[in-house]
Amino acid sequence: MGQVRIDRVNSLKQNISGQQLLFKVANQSSEAATKISFLIAEAIAKRGKPLSDGKFVKDCLGIFTSVACPDKKSMVEKTSLSHQTIARRVDDLASNIQDSLIQRVDACQFYSLGLDESTDVSDTAQLAIFIRGVTKNFEIVEELLDLCPMKGTTTGKDIFSEVKHAFVKFNLSEGKLCGLTTDGAPSLTGKNNGFVSLMVKSVPQEIIASFTKNNCVQRPWR
Numbered sequence: 001m002g003q004v005r006i007d008r009v010n011s012l013k014q015n016i017s018g019q020q021l022l023f024k025v026a027n028q029s030s031e032a033a034t035k036i037s038f039l040i041a042e043a044i045a046k047r048g049k050p051l052s053d054g055k056f057v058k059d060c061l062g063i064f065t066s067v068a069c070p071d072k073k074s075m076v077e078k079t080s081l082s083h084q085t086i087a088r089r090v091d092d093l094a095s096n097i098q099d100s101l102i103q104r105v106d107a108c109q110f111y112s113l114g115l116d117e118s119t120d121v122s123d124t125a126q127l128a129i130f131i132r133g134v135t136k137n138f139e140i141v142e143e144l145l146d147l148c149p150m151k152g153t154t155t156g157k158d159i160f161s162e163v164k165h166a167f168v169k170f171n172l173s174e175g176k177l178c179g180l181t182t183d184g185a186p187s188l189t190g191k192n193n194g195f196v197s198l199m200v201k202s203v204p205q206e207i208i209a210s211f212t213k214n215n216c217v218q219r220p221w222r
Contacts, residue, residue, distance in 0.1 A: 051087050062077075
């Protein structure tokens with residue numbers, strides 16, 4: 001009777017181990033499918049392709065696996081590449097990049113901003129905000145902070161509003177701002193209502209003395 005009980009316990013242990021292995025394999029397969037979905041979404045976003053191209057990519061992967069590696073066909077079927085999924089993946093990637101950038105600029109002891117206003121192919125004004133900072137370990141942080149479409153007017157007040165929004169969005173401290181560089185447009189450099197004048201009035205007065213203003217953003221020849 002005692003041996004029967006021991007055999008029964010060992011049998012149950014083996015069944016549990018088999019079930020655990022099955023769940024582990026299924027979990028690994030699900031994680032791989034999610035990772036593939038993110039990588040494909042990143043490739044679609046980088047190339048500016050329509051989000052609906054995810055379905056076309058999935059169809060192509062299905063054709064490839066059915067011929068080259070039929071055992072991986074189920075992996076393709078589990079990978080969600082609908083345009084809704086691709087949109088969510090791109091949003092998640094953008095949020096991750098923004099969080100990483102916030103951490104990097106937060107580590108800067110001081111930073112300066114560069115602004116360039118131009119118009120894209122759809123005749124929409126685009127304000128590019130660049131940041132260059134230095135950490136306490138003298139590491140340089142230089143990134144495109146934000147690209148702001150300006151569909152209305154592009155006055156100094158409008159630009160000032162967009163930059164202030166970027167301060168909130170990226171948790172920037174005005175007390176660390178030590179310089180501004182622009183492309184010299186009147187809306188940026190106007191004496192009274194230009195962006196630079198409005199910005200100087202808004203920053204803490206104790207840093208005005210060391211504040212630098214330059215008009216030297218150069219655009220590449222087209």
